Amino acid sequence: MSNYISQTITKAYVLAEMEARKLIHDPTELISRAVQPILWLGIFGEALSKVRAIPTQGFTYLQFITPGILTQSVTFVAIFYGLYIIMDRDTGILQKFLVTPTPRLALVWGKMISAGLRGLSQALIVFIFALILNVQLHLSLLSILGIIVIVMLGAAAFTGISMIIASIVKTRERFMGIGQVITLPLFFASNAIYPISIMPRWLQVVARVNPLSYMVDGLRTLMLSGTTTGVGFDIGILAGVALIISIISAWMYPKVVI
Amino acid sequence: MNYMGPPPETNIIEVKNLTKRFKKFTAVDDVTFAVKRGDIFACLGPNGAGKSTIIKMLITLLKPTSGQALIDGRDVIRDAGEVRHLIGYVPQMISVDGTLTAAENLMLFARLYDIPRAERQNRIKETLSFLKLEDHADSLVRTFSGGMIRKMEVGQAMLHRPKVLFLDEPTTGLDPIARQSVWEQLSKLRDNLGTTIFFSTHYMEEADGVSDQVAILNQGKIVAIGSVSELKAKTNKKEATLEEAFIFFTGNSLNETGNFREIRRMRQTEKRLS
Numbered sequence: 121m122s123n124y125i126s127q128t129i130t131k132a133y134v135l136a137e138m139e140a141r142k143l144i145h146d147p148t149e150l151i152s153r154a155v156q157p158i159l160w161l162g163i164f165g166e167a168l169s170k171v172r173a174i175p176t177q178g179f180t181y182l183q184f185i186t187p188g189i190l191t192q193s194v195t196f197v198a199i200f201y202g203l204y205i206i207m208d209r210d211t212g213i214l215q216k217f218l219v220t221p222t223p224r225l226a227l228v229w230g231k232m233i234s235a236g237l238r239g240l241s242q243a244l245i246v247f248i249f250a251l252i253l254n255v256q257l258h259l260s261l262l263s264i265l266g267i268i269v270i271v272m273l274g275a276a277a278f279t280g281i282s283m284i285i286a287s288i289v290k291t292r293e294r295f296m297g298i299g300q301v302i303t304l305p306l307f308f309a310s311n312a313i314y315p316i317s318i319m320p321r322w323l324q325v326v327a328r329v330n331p332l333s334y335m336v337d338g339l340r341t342l343m344l345s346g347t348t349t350g351v352g353f354d355i356g357i358l359a360g361v362a363l364i365i366s367i368i369s370a371w372m373y374p375k376v377v378i
Numbered sequence: 379m380n381y382m383g384p385p386p387e388t389n390i391i392e393v394k395n396l397t398k399r400f401k402k403f404t405a406v407d408d409v410t411f412a413v414k415r416g417d418i419f420a421c422l423g424p425n426g427a428g429k430s431t432i433i434k435m436l437i438t439l440l441k442p443t444s445g446q447a448l449i450d451g452r453d454v455i456r457d458a459g460e461v462r463h464l465i466g467y468v469p470q471m472i473s474v475d476g477t478l479t480a481a482e483n484l485m486l487f488a489r490l491y492d493i494p495r496a497e498r499q500n501r502i503k504e505t506l507s508f509l510k511l512e513d514h515a516d517s518l519v520r521t522f523s524g525g526m527i528r529k530m531e532v533g534q535a536m537l538h539r540p541k542v543l544f545l546d547e548p549t550t551g552l553d554p555i556a557r558q559s560v561w562e563q564l565s566k567l568r569d570n571l572g573t574t575i576f577f578s579t580h581y582m583e584e585a586d587g588v589s590d591q592v593a594i595l596n597q598g599k600i601v602a603i604g605s606v607s608e609l610k611a612k613t614n615k616k617e618a619t620l621e622e623a624f625i626f627f628t629g630n631s632l633n634e635t636g637n638f639r640e641i642r643r644m645r646q647t648e649k650r651l652s
Contacts, residue, residue: 134489142477145518212469212546216535219437219467220490221459377439 128226135222135230140237150238154245157193161186161249164313174314179344182255187339188312190246194239194271195306195332198278200299201235202286209376210292218377224370228283232276232366239275243267258346266342266351273358274335280365287373312336331361390415390542390574391436396445398431405431407598408445413542413576413591418568420585421578422624423595429578430470432595433544436576437467450541463491466535470546474530476520480511483519483534491538505533509563525556532563536573543567545577549584561588586620596628 143150161182168174169181176184208214217227250257282299289295307313309323310332316324327333338354341347391413398406406428413419421429434440436447438458447454449461474483484502493501506512509529514522519530528548535543548564549557565588567573579585585592586606594602594609602609602623610618613626 131490134486138475138478138482138486141482142475145479146477211471212473213475215434215437215439215469216467216473217490218439219462219465220487221462221492222490374439377434 124223128223128229131222131226132229132233135226136233136237139230139234143237143241150241150245153193153197153238153242156196157189157242157246158249160189160192161246161253161255165189166253168313175318177315180255182250182253183257183344184340185313186246186250186255186257187343188310188336190243190271190339191274191310191312191332191335192307193242193246194275195278195335196303197238197242198235198275199282199303199306201231201279202282202284203292203295203299204231205283205286205373205376206290206292206295215377218374224374225366228280228366228370228373229276231283232279232362233272235279236272236275239271240268243271257343259343260346262348263342263346266348266355267339269355270335270338270342270351270358273355273362274331276362277331277358277365280362280369283369283373284365287369287376290376306330306332310336311340331358334358388415389413390450391419391576392446392448393432393436394446396432396435396447397443398428398435398440399443404598406435406442409598409600411593411600411603413574415541416568416572416574417590418565418575418588419577420589420592421576421595422580422582422585422592422620423578424580427595428598429595430546431598433467433546433576433578437465437544438462463538464541466538466540466543468528468531468535468543468545468548470548470550472527472531474519474527474534477518479516479518480506480522480530481515483530484537487534487537493538501537505537508566509533523556524552525559528552528556528560529563532560532567536567536571539571540573542574542576545575547579548577549579549581557584564588582620582624592620594624594627602627 165182165185168185172181174181174184205214208217218224247257247259285298286295289298309326310330311327312332316327316333319327334354334357338351338358341349341351341354389412391411393409393411396406396409397404409428409432421432423429431440435442436449436454438454438461441455450464452460452464454461475486478486481502484505485498488498488501502515503512506515509532511526511529511533514526519527522530532543532545532548543564545564549560552560561584564575568575590605591603592606592609593600602612604612606620609623609627610620613623615622615626618626
């Protein structure tokens with residue numbers, strides 16, 4: 121058992137390192153992914169902050185949605201990760217990895233960490249842009265550390281969910297369809313761009329079971345208030361979801377080759 | 379690891395009554411055969427004959443509905459973990475990472491296969507020079523030609539010195555020169571390291587030219603098995619070609635049948651490798 125765990129961690133690290141090398145060889149993808157959060161912050165955020173219709177707990181609206189937009193850009197990258205599984209299945213790369221003695225869980229964690237790395241680069245872009253827009257953020261060593269943990273765990277949870285979906289739908293076309301259908305509802309049924317308190321009752325329930333809300337909540341506390349109240353709880357929820365999802369995913373996604 | 383293994387003259391692959399059913403469709407139908415250690419073994423048949431399904435079961439990716447398959451005495455289901463250390467696999471489509479360099483692609487698999495740290499660099503160098511790719515160690519693989527990519531894939535799959543190398547349609551989409559050079563490497567691999575090579579193909583000439591044994595598959599069944607000359611002799615025709623032998627055993631010529639996904643995959647492979 122302990123051998124299995126150490127194998128899993130070693131191999132996940134190997135896979136994640138290679139993903140990082142790929143990003144270094146070709147960072148264009150990171151740049152093109154920067155467009156969306158910039159639009160949300162620069163256009164949507166700027167426009168709505170003039171309206172002042174949304175209660176934002178004493179912060180400016182731009183401050184309020186910056187953690188939300190960060191969450192959105194991290195999870196949207198992750199939620200399409202299942203597509204790579206299908207593409208890798210079509211090219212045979214997936215089969216080749218599954219034939220190696222690598223634990224299935226390591227292959228899942230490798231993908232999760234890779235999504236997390238992309239998420240962190242998104243975070244950097246959001247921070248730089250927020251700085252340009254003169255959004256006041258509270259950054260300390262502790263809050264940065266917390267942000268890294270939350271981004272990695274959030275990316276992991278949604279990557280795992282995405283891999284599970286991929287193993288069920290099995291084709292690119294169906295996956296793209298489902299991906300399009302779930303991303304916006306996930307985003308809107310969360311506290312990313314407005315607080316849960318202004319939602320209708322039924323949506324509040326959805327928002328509270330949506331892991332995205334816990335990501336936003338943790339990031340918002342760290343980035344805006346500079347305290348850590350409740351952040352441990354958010355991290356706990358995200359870690360729990362990521363762990364359970366990764367186990368289900370490790371069991372399910374090898375079936376995509378059949 | 380005190381398993382002594384069977385003596386070298388025995389069969390390295392033993393398949394007994396192997397069957398795979400998908401709902402009502404029987405992809406592999408009660409297949410029994412053996413592959414001798416160090417042989418080059420061809421699985422010849424049209425698309426959809428069950429070649430890929432047999433390979434998938436042998437490489438531990440697909441559970442048989444019934445029957446048994448052993449690789450070097452280990453059961454592909456019960457001892458899947460051990461079997462994975464013994465085999466290498468080259469899928470039909472491109473499976474190296476174009477966004478990594480040749481050396482990085484090899485390093486990735488060296489680490490996944492637990493090759494000790496002290497040996498890795500040496501093994502990678504050796505492999506690159508074996509493939510005559512040593513000058514391209516630090517180039518991104520997406521700049522490679524089709525033949526070079528195929529060689530890289532063979533290199534990745536042989537790094538850990540597998541006892542059996544499985545290749546699914548290894549030369550689909552390659553021009554004749556690249557095809558020949560890939561097979562030169564594979565024969566050298568067999569001659570130098572005694573690696574057994576198991577491959578599927580729908581090219582008559584390929585099976586004819588390189589293999590010690592050929593199994594002819596049709597609709598999930600092995601309809602004939604033997605050396606190329608044995609198969610030709612059974613047709614009772616003088617100077618029969620393997621094509622004629624194939625028609626003799628299956629009643630069909632080797633037409634492109636197969637399903638949509640397979641055809642699409644083949645076309646894509648051809649497009650990417652050329």
